[in-house]
Amino acid sequence: MYRLGAIWAQTDAGIIGRNGDMPWYGPEDLAHFKKVTLGAPVIMGRRTWESFPPRFRPLPGRTNIVISRSVTEAKEHDGALWVPSLNAALHAARDAAGTAVEDTSADTAAVDAWIIGGGSVYAEALSRADLPAFGRVETVERTLFYCQEGNEITGDTRAPELQLADSHGNCEGGSPNGCWQVTSESAWENSEKGYLLDEAGTKNPMYFSFQRLERL
Numbered sequence: 001m002y003r004l005g006a007i008w009a010q011t012d013a014g015i016i017g018r019n020g021d022m023p024w025y026g027p028e029d030l031a032h033f034k035k036v037t038l039g040a041p042v043i044m045g046r047r048t049w050e051s052f053p054p055r056f057r058p059l060p061g062r063t064n065i066v067i068s069r070s071v072t073e074a075k076e077h078d079g080a081l082w083v084p085s086l087n088a089a090l091h092a093a094r095d096a097a098g099t100a101v102e103d104t105s106a107d108t109a110a111v112d113a114w115i116i117g118g119g120s121v122y123a124e125a126l127s128r129a130d131l132p133a134f135g136r137v138e139t140v141e142r143t144l145f146y147c148q149e150g151n152e153i154t155g156d157t158r159a160p161e162l163q164l165a166d167s168h169g170n171c172e173g174g175s176p177n178g179c180w181q182v183t184s185e186s187a188w189e190n191s192e193k194g195y196l197l198d199e200a201g202t203k204n205p206m207y208f209s210f211q212r213l214e215r216l
Contacts, residue, residue, distance in 0.1 A: 002094055004131065005111035005139035006122055007036060010159040011147050011196070017118065017157035018199075021051055024153070024206060026194040029143040032210055033116075036141050041065055041093040041113040048117035049080065063096040065089045067121060086124055087132050094133035111139050119157040126160045127176040138215050140180065145196060146188065146207040153196045153204070165216055180213040 009029045010016045017023070041063040049057065049066045057078060058064035064080035067089050074083045074092060083089045093113035115125045115137065129136045140162065147153050163175035164182065171179035188209045195203035 002112040004134035006115040007141040009143035015155035018155035041096040
């Protein structure tokens with residue numbers, strides 16, 4: 001069984017997108033994303049693919065797999081493999097993971113493929129326990145952005161809600177996305193060049209922390 005991860009950035013209110021884009025500029029998050037995913041297949045929806053500037057498509061050093069209802073079977077297009085469903089994407093990721101060259105400089109040793117967006121792809125992947133070749137998402141990497149009071153960042157796409165275990169590893173209630181435990185978390189830092197964008201386009205200070213979670 002291969003190991004599947006999901007990676008995203010979100011505000012403390014759970015916002016991951018607005019109008020098809022991310023309402024922030026986070027150079028530290030971009031560097032972290034590259035470090036974590038480099039060398040592994042990345043799975044995304046069509047809108048996520050289209051949100052990348054053309055000069056960055058496909059993401060280098062990774063097999064890019066795009067899910068789109070516009071295709072009926074897997075085909076190569078614009079440097080990526082386009083597939084009609086999440087199941088088809090996972091079959092392709094399994095094949096790519098089996099032939100990928102390991103990059104020892106990237107933090108990808110425990111994960112064979114990554115879900116990188118958008119909201120509907122995260123929701124389906126995290127709620128299922130029957131994912132072909134992978135079973136379920138076992139690891140989540142997320143960058144948390146802190147919004148100062150009065151500068152809340154709004155959006156129309158939200159991150160999946162993850163139920164966290166207490167210090168004893170216990171979870172109360174049930175969640176379609178399962179129960180999770182934080183296994184690593186960096187100290188909060190103030191981004192030197194990054195910023196959060198409110199709806200008026202005003203740049204607000206960005207504080208960030210990297211967090212890894214594993215499914216219990």
